[in-house]
Structures are given as C-alpha cells and as structure tokens.
Amino acid sequence: MNAPEKTGNLPVMRAHYADILCQLAEEKGAARSDLLRLADIRPAMLGHPDNLITVDQFSGLCRSALALSREPALGLEYGKRLKFTTHGSLSQAAISCDNIGQALAVLIKYFRIRFVYMSLSFFTEGDDAVLQLDIVHGLDDLYRFNVEVVLASLMDVNLLLFGRRLLDGGSCRLNYPQPEHAAAYEALFGNRIRFAAGANQLRFRRKFLELPISLSNPVARRVAEAQCQEEMRSLEAATSIAERVGRLLESVRDGRLPGIEEVAVQLGMSPRTLRRQLSAEGVKFQGILDAIRHRRSLELLRRTSLGIEDIADRLGYSDPPNFGRAFRK
Numbered sequence: 001m002n003a004p005e006k007t008g009n010l011p012v013m014r015a016h017y018a019d020i021l022c023q024l025a026e027e028k029g030a031a032r033s034d035l036l037r038l039a040d041i042r043p044a045m046l047g048h049p050d051n052l053i054t055v056d057q058f059s060g061l062c063r064s065a066l067a068l069s070r071e072p073a074l075g076l077e078y079g080k081r082l083k084f085t086t087h088g089s090l091s092q093a094a095i096s097c098d099n100i101g102q103a104l105a106v107l108i109k110y111f112r113i114r115f116v117y118m119s120l121s122f123f124t125e126g127d128d129a130v131l132q133l134d135i136v137h138g139l140d141d142l143y144r145f146n147v148e149v150v151l152a153s154l155m156d157v158n159l160l161l162f163g164r165r166l167l168d169g170g171s172c173r174l175n176y177p178q179p180e181h182a183a184a185y186e187a188l189f190g191n192r193i194r195f196a197a198g199a200n201q202l203r204f205r206r207k208f209l210e211l212p213i214s215l216s217n218p219v220a221r222r223v224a225e226a227q228c229q230e231e232m233r234s235l236e237a238a239t240s241i242a243e244r245v246g247r248l249l250e251s252v253r254d255g256r257l258p259g260i261e262e263v264a265v266q267l268g269m270s271p272r273t274l275r276r277q278l279s280a281e282g283v284k285f286q287g288i289l290d291a292i293r294h295r296r297s298l299e300l301l302r303r304t305s306l307g308i309e310d311i312a313d314r315l316g317y318s319d320p321p322n323f324g325r326a327f328r329k
Helices: 015-027 032-039 055-069 074-081 089-095 100-113 140-162 182-189 206-210 218-237 241-250 260-266 271-280 285-303 308-314 320-328
Strands: 011-014 052-054 118-125 128-135 171-173 200-205
Touching (some): 011 015, 011 055, 015 052, 015 055, 015 074, 032 055, 055 074, 074 140, 074 182, 089 100, 100 118, 100 218, 118 241, 128 140, 128 206, 140 182, 140 200, 200 206, 241 260, 241 271, 241 285, 271 285, 285 308
Antiparallel strands (some): 118 128
C-alpha cells in the first residue's frame, strides 16, 4: 500500500539526513546548489538538525544526488554515512537495551520517526532471526536506493557494536536483481547475498538475540524512549488513517491478519467510525487488507516450504480454494 500523499507533503524528515546526503554527493562532484534546487529545498532549511523537510523534498534530493553523482552504489555509501549517532533518540534507545532482541523491538517500534516511508519488521524462522524491510511509499524509482540506505546503515551499526560476529551464519536477501555494483554488497554483507529473493532481509542466527549490548543503560533507555514517543505522537498527527491501518496490518508477522473489528479496537475507535474515516480518504479496509495479503503471499510462496493450505491459514483464509481465487483476482 502506498502512503497517502498527505504524508509526502508534510515536514516529517530530519534535515540533517539531507545535509549528509548533500555532503556525500558533493564529494562525488555534484554541486550543492544544483542538488537543492532540483529538490526544491532552501539552503537555510539544512542549517539546523532539528529542522524538518517533506518526504517529497527528500525523495527529490535522492533523485538529484543519484543523477548528478553518477554513482550506482550511492545508496550503500550513504547508508554507511548514517552512523548510529545520526538517528538521535532512536539509536540511543536501541543501544541502551540489555540485548539484541530488546534493541530490535525498540528499533521496529519507533523506526517510522526516522524513515516514515518504510516499514521494518522482525520474526524468527527456524534457526534464523529475520529483520525485514518493506517500502510503503510510492517511490518505485528509488526502491533499490532506499533499501541499500537502510540495510547498509544497520550493518554499519552492527559492525561497530559486534564486529563481524553476526555475519557468522547470517545472510542478506534482496528483492531485486543483482546490480552492476554487486561487489560493493559483498564488501559490506560478505558473500552470503541472494538477489531476486522475494524480500529484503538481514538474517542472523536466532541464538544471537541474547547477545548483551555493552552500552546497556536503563536510565538512558527510558529518557530516549520518552523522546521517541513524543516524536511518534507528532508523526501520528500527520498520518492518514489508511496508513495507520496498513502499518498495523504489516506489523503482524505470525498468525492470522486481524479483521476490521480488531484493528478498530487497536486504533481506539469503533468499526463503524473506522469505515467512515477510511471512506473519507477514498479507500476501503478490504482493499488495504487484500494488498497486504497479496504481497505477503508472494513472500511466503517464494521463501518458504509452506504448503498452500498453511499459507492460506496464515493469511486468514478459511480454505485454500478461497485463497486461490483471491490470489488470481
């Protein structure tokens, strides 16, 4: 499901992310004035890290940086520039946790305050712990770039905290064909990379979830999480109800996807009110649910050995024929 245009036109992106991208593109030969002009960003907007720009402006900057730098691996290089300090309260809350499992829970809970147009989820599969990234904004031309940015940033933080330990038995799966700069992926993720894998995932051994974090600090975590919660409240005020429904459904990785009654309860309203608000935005709950079911079914068909009956059950269909008809439709 694409995020409504409302979010794209509201200032929800931290300006220092744009400034870091400008610095990198300048090193590649691009002129900052050209980068900002093409993205419709005034230079003064990047003068303070607490300033905000819109998703549309940031997306425009990514496009101009790719075009003017002529660097195919720009996404990976940019991701490595986003150190854990770049993400402020989000990274502070994560690295103050007791172990990796707790840190991932915090990261996923508040991920949107830094990357509003992406969704991060976590689940376990056999002996693997899986961190999955989905793009939920209509930015098809920047799909690979955005995936590279986030996964490279996550790996850079991992290397800082744990060295190459998590790469032991781990892998990286990507939902697009092998690009021309595949060697840059190997330098970052090792040689266990699968392209055209049906999903964007970082996988590591499930047992590593208990690895302690040396910077654990309960007090620092509470302070950082309080700031994350405040930023999340501000972001929710700028988010459409359709996007909130889609994000809630996307967060369910195990078990059946909830129906409108359950979703309405979690959003603090009645099913009737939820239907009315969605209708005002020109969408229906069933349409959102069907889009997520379709994408989830493709993931399960491509990356698991589950049978059709099991996949149908996971997606909330009463029997496989109903799933088959819905999938073909």
